[in-house]
Amino acid sequence: MGAVSFRGDVVDRRIEHGARISVDDYVQYVKLDHRLSPKGEELEETARDLGMTRAGLIEPRKWAQQVTRTSKERLAREMTLLYTLNAHRDRILGAQYLTKAAAADVASVVPGDLLDLDEIYGGLMVQGVYVLVSDQTLARGLRKYRPEALLGGLIAERAAARA
Structure with missing residues (x-):
């Protein structure tokens, strides 16, 4: 296979997948044909396949977007x-x-876990070589311990509660 044919095959394949293409000094950004947000007939067809109405399909999507944004x-x-x-x-x-x-x-923690640090982990979470402490636990711990003894005190409390 010649270099021209190879280059053509590689560039064409990248165009199909919507990649950024750099050939020598020329850069091309490929615009994709499909839509991330289906409208009209495509949305009707998806709703019909799921046994829902179009409005019924839109509501869960709006809810998921609101939860993600919050x-x-x-x-x-x-x-x-x-x-x-x-x-x-x-x-x-x-x-x-x-x-x-x-x-x-x-x-390298799942971000959602940190939102419920107090409720699920009791304000103290260990992940590998990292220890994460919530604001509420930090404030409560600083009222009881000096800053340099904070982590040791919180761990001792946790161990005593489990025993």
């Missing part, structure tokens, strides 16, 4: 304390006060 806003607004531990988890290497969205990225 969750993203909370992740950007709410804060958490993130401790970084060494590999043996016996020494604190650092502490950061971050938004929950940033903490989820750093600690």
Whole structure:
């Protein structure tokens, strides 16, 4: 297969999948034909296949979009304390006060778990070498412990509650 044919085959394949194409100094952004938000006949057909009306199909989608938007806003607004531990988890290497969205990225945590940190995890979550502490638990812990003894005190409380 010659270079021209190969180049043509690769570029054509990328166009089919809507990729960004760079050939030498020329860059082309491919516009896709399909719609992310089906309207009209396509939406009617999808609703009919699911045994629903078009309006019945739109309502759950609006609800899901609202939940997603609200969750993203909370992740950007709410804060958490993130401790970084060494590999043996016996020494604190650092502490950061971050938004929950940033903490989820750093600690590789499912962001939704951080929204319910108090309710599900009791305000203290361990993920690998990271310990995440909710705002409420942080405020309560600082009333009881000095800042340098905060994590140890919270862990001791958790252990005593489980025993």
